[in-house]
Amino acid sequence: MIDNDLLMKIDKDSEEPIYRQLIRHIKGQIESGALGPGVRLPASRDLAQLLNISRISVVNAYAELRATGYLSARAGRGTFVNGAIDSGTPLLSTNGMRHNGNGQADKLQVYAPNDRSLRELMRVACKPGVINFSQGAPPLEFFPVHHLREAINFTLDRDGSKALAYEAPEGYYPLRVAVQQYVSALGIRCSAEQVLITGGTQQALDLVMQTVLSEGDILVTESPTYLGVIDLARTRRQQILSVPIDEDGIRLDILENYLLDHPIRMIYVMPNFQNPTGTITPLHRRRQLLALAHHYSVPVLEDGVYQELRFEGEALPPLKALDEYGIVLHASGFTKNLMPGMRIGYVIANNAYYERLVRVKAIADISSPGLNQRAIHLLLERGVLARQLERNNRELRRRRDVALVAAKRHLPKGTTWNIPSGGLYLWIKLPEDGPSAAELYISAVEAGVAYAIGSVFYPDGEGNYHLRMNFGAHKPQDIEEGFRRLGNAWRDLAQDYAGMEKAHLL
Amino acid sequence: MIDNDLLMKIDKDSEEPIYRQLIRHIKGQIESGALGPGVRLPASRDLAQLLNISRISVVNAYAELRATGYLSARAGRGTFVNGAIDSGTPLLSTNGMRHNGNGQADKLQVYAPNDRSLRELMRVACKPGVINFSQGAPPLEFFPVHHLREAINFTLDRDGSKALAYEAPEGYYPLRVAVQQYVSALGIRCSAEQVLITGGTQQALDLVMQTVLSEGDILVTESPTYLGVIDLARTRRQQILSVPIDEDGIRLDILENYLLDHPIRMIYVMPNFQNPTGTITPLHRRRQLLALAHHYSVPVLEDGVYQELRFEGEALPPLKALDEYGIVLHASGFTKNLMPGMRIGYVIANNAYYERLVRVKAIADISSPGLNQRAIHLLLERGVLARQLERNNRELRRRRDVALVAAKRHLPKGTTWNIPSGGLYLWIKLPEDGPSAAELYISAVEAGVAYAIGSVFYPDGEGNYHLRMNFGAHKPQDIEEGFRRLGNAWRDLAQDYAGMEKAHLL
CATH class of the missing domain: 3.90.1150.10 (Aspartate Aminotransferase, domain 1)
Known part of the structure; x- marks a missing residue:
């Protein structure tokens, strides 16, 4: 009986994730009364087998249906249909979209990644x-809370309400200078005018991707790579071509084939302590990568967020330090090594990109919080970061x-x-x-x-x-x-x- | 002699702004030696007349050439070509793009608004x-600096390093609850689960536009309207259809014609103290606007950033308070009335939009700074904002x-x-x-x-x-x-x- 009510056609090729199809179906059965209050649902593994789908999809669907009040779990007994469903305010926007002849509902599907x-x-x-x-996230106990508190109080004493006014989109100038000095120790030569302060490294990556890529453009990433960039590309409707890595980082033979065959707009790499694999790209491959990118005139987005978290071996120069061609955009921040919750990062970019990056930053959020920038500036200046x-x-x-x-x-x-x-x-x-x-x-x-x-x-x-x-x-x-x-x-x-x-x- | 060197063909139809063409030309003449060190340039008005362009373009070009060291102004005497130009690092990225067969240079032009x-x-x-x-910006002297300092210290005492960890993309939950209570005083009924905390009102607007609009989509705005939304639409390659306002706000007759003729994706309005005109849309027109938007199934982005800055007259309910259809996305923040530099704003959206908004927020910058959110939460709770x-x-x-x-x-x-x-x-x-x-x-x-x-x-x-x-x-x-x-x-x-x-x- 139950099993019949739950027998549904799962469309594995649909852009609608399987667990969503399941939620839709079970909701429908509950709302129509086919599944009455108190009815016990099959164990997730059984339903998964019945429908020939993964157990994860069922677990997930049940979890959401519990969260929205359709089902409840009773410890050790299973999952049950709830009594009267108080569906609350009807999801009117959903209706709005269903009625919308403009195809809005379709667009939402772009945001349904497979995983x-x-x-x-x-x-x-x-x-x-x-x-x-x-x-x-880095461990909480590493955060220099006392130093930060001291820096904030000092800043408010020194700057008063100025610390709470709009900041320039480029960032608080003394922080830009401090970042320029900080990255010079990594081998990156730039001027403070090439430093853009961002809302953490994530925004640094986002601003670069917005600056360089349009919808439909192709981004090359390492495979595996940072989740946040996969999400960025999907959400911004860009295509990813992923190049496997070996023990020395991105495979240049495959990369070159892609460069030959596709109009690639940008290459995203993390040469130091790659996320998730921890791979370090050696110096010779860094140079080869840059030469290749230069040859095909494709800019390189370098993610340096883990570069300072080195506890063994020699430091290698970031790509930006080797960048004779001005094609590397270097994104990093004080996230992993200081305090993620302050949300202060930076992009280092040559002039051709800089102006547009600033414009994208200004429309994204006008500027990063001035108080946070000033506090991080003090922490850098006082040697707390080191x-x-x-x-x-x-x-x-x-x-x-x-x-x-x-x-x-x-x-x-x-x-x-x-x-x-x-x-x-x-x-x-x-x-x-x-x-x-x-x-x-x-x-x-x-x-x-x-x-x-x-x-x-x-x-x-x-x-x-x-x-x-x-x-x-x-x-x-x-x-x-x-x-x-x-x-x-x-x-x-x-x-x-x-x-x-x-x-x-x- | 000078005039000949400066006689250039200005292409008024080019996407390259006129002042940029001028900069390019003058730079070229200086670099080629045609304009030698010490040469005096014509007064901006004269050059403007000579080239039949606006004086603003000339003033602007001269200003940039001074800033980059090509020219200098001598008070009361005019503008002169500088001695040896140290052009610094060559603009290699520009070269990179010039060589790029992928049309990158073209794309940059999208970012050259007329104004x-x-x-x-x-x-x-x-x-x-x-x-x-x-x-x-609101006036600096209004900012409650002491209260903020106290709130930050209190937060760091209470929460320690937790205040500096990543926050949930949706925002710090107690702040979401406080915002829900705060806007309920304006007549907006929602749950804390419909509140998304953002990096100021600007990010609130950006996230909504990213959530609802794709490249090429049409946004309706009032005319005139908030500059930041014009910039957003241009940068995201969306089209704006602008509807004139009268003394009661957006003209619904023209709006309806647009709705009939074009696949409009969203309507952006500021019903309270419209920027820049100060116009207040009366209650009946608010209702009519919502009915119209509902009829054509088009969501409405309401910008409430000035709504609390009322020093005369009765408060009118925001559109979101009248929103029976769930089609209003309400963006506002603690920018104009508290402290712009803290960069804390919010979106209130119904469930159909909310999930996707959160996803866009997470890729944009993971979350807004937790410390700032906690401090603003305390200020709200302590009645400082009121x-x-x-x-x-x-x-x-x-x-x-x-x-x-x-x-x-x-x-x-x-x-x-x-x-x-x-x-x-x-x-x-x-x-x-x-x-x-x-x-x-x-x-x-x-x-x-x-x-x-x-x-x-x-x-x-x-x-x-x-x-x-x-x-x-x-x-x-x-x-x-x-x-x-x-x-x-x-x-x-x-x-x-x-x-x-x-x-x-x-």
Whole structure:
């Protein structure tokens, strides 16, 4: 009976994610009365099998239907249709759009990336007791709160209300000078007039992409790459061509083929401690990459957000430091190494791009908050950042070592990982004869550990057995415990999967 | 000799602004040696006449060439070619683009609005001694600096490093609740889940436009309208259809014709104290506008940034308070009434838009700074904003009265202006038998007063005789003095123009 009401045609080719189709169908059945109050829904695994879809989609759909009041979960008993649904205000805008002859509803679909259900799934990690390695944030205990407080009070004493007025779109000039001096230590020669202050590194990337790319344009990224840039390209309706990386970074042979065959507008790379893999592009490949980009006249967006989080090895110059052609736009910030919540980053760009970048910044939000800029300026000037980094990196190295030992001790045989010399992440590949990272996810969270599912970092949806663990964000004992839980969750599930499902899943 | 070297073909139909063509030409002549060091350039008015272009373009080109070291001005003597030009790093990116077969150079032209030269012209106002009425900022002396300092210290004591971590893209939840309560006093009923915290009102507008509009889509605005939205549409390659306003706001007859004839995607309006005109849309027209928008299924972006700056008359409900259909996206912030430099604003949107707005926010800059959000939250909770507004509005009314008296006393016969009951601006129309606002600008700045040139607020370049004066930003004695200088500058120039040029200019 239930099963009949839940038998629906899932369109796997639809742009509507599967879990959304499911939500729509179940809602409809509840609203029509076909599924009455109190009715128990099948377990997610059973429904998934019934419909031949992934369990994640069902878990996700149930979660949303619970959140919106259609279903409720009773511990140990299952998922039930709620009583009278108070649907609240009807979703009039949805109606508005349905009636809209202008195709608005279609456009929304552009915003439905394939991995949406994975992303939403990853939100379940945010519950108490779960050791969450999924995020990109540096550890809270590193933040120099006292120094910041002192800097803000000093700024307000010194500048009064001026610190709270509109700032120039380019940024607070003394901060631009300080950034110019700061990056000169990394080898980047520029003038303060080429520094644009942004709302964190994310806005730095966004402004560059808006400045260089239009809808439909092609961006090359590494594969895997930073999630935020995949999202940016999708949301701005740009195309991504992804180039696999090897142990030395982006593969130039494949890149050149793409450059030959496609009108590529920009190349996005992270040569230092690449997110998520931790890869370092060596000097010779950096030079080759620049020569190639120059030859095809394609600008390069360099993401330097992890570059200072180096706890081993020699510093390599950023691409911008090697940029004889003026084709590199360098985006970075004080996010990962100081305080993400201040939202202060920067772009360094040559004159040809700079003016337009400023214009895009001005329409985006007029300027970044002046008080935040002034406080960060003081922290830079007072050497707080330098001292901070030293402490950070010592501790990151310690945590990395703990993570490496814990991975070896607890993860299943056949698992592999990188040995990062900087950054926050361990990039792990599970054995392919067990559950994928997405399949493992629910069990892992139930066991009290969460991670970033690797395939979200692949523009083309590969990386099913990969996962990313932010060891930097946790204290050593939690790292050890987290890896232990992860290993156990994998073994439990692998056993489970050994039977009938294994054949289906592999 | 000089004149020959400066005789160039100006292409008035080019997308390259005239002053840019001029800069290019003069630079070329200097670099080639045709214009040697020490050579005196013709007065801007003479060169303008020679080339049959506006004097503004010449002034602007000279200013930029001075800023970049090609020319220098010697007081009372004129403008001269400098000695050895140190052109610094060659503009390599420009070369990169010139060589780029992908048409990048073309794209940059999209960013060359007609009024660019006016905008750049308005920058000359930022010099000492000039009473500058051109800006959109509230007066510095209104900012509750001490309260803010106290709130920040309290926040850092209470939350420690949490206040400096990434915030949720939707915003700091207690602030979302506080905003929901705050706008409920304006008549807007919503849940905290419909409140998205943004980087000021500008980002609120940007996120909505990104959420609803694609490249090429048509946005309806009032005419004149807020400059920042014209810029947004241009930069995002959207089209604007502008509807004239009358004394009751946007003209619905013209709007309906547009709705009939064009696939309009969104309507942007500012029903309270419209920028720049100060117009208030009465209740009946608000309702009619909503009915019309609903009928044609077009969402309405309501800009409420001035709504609380009311010093006379009854409060009218924002469109969002009347929005039975869920088609209004309400953008506002704590910019004009509290502290622009904190960059905290908000969007209130129904569920159908909300999810996508959050996604666009997350890619734009992940989240607004948590510390700023927490501090503003405390200021709201402690009633600082309410008290602040009361003081503000009393003082704004006083300054408005001073401005009205000063306008009457000093502005030339035939000048007209609105009598605003809220907001920051006097919207002035000069008599059409004298210089336009753009023509008057240089003389005004020389006389020590600056204003916003009215035509920049018209998407279609009308409004030549209009100007906008921010009376709110100045102390009464400066308002009086500023209007005196403005009247004198007009009279001086009008006399000047009485001869030969008048025929040319009118």
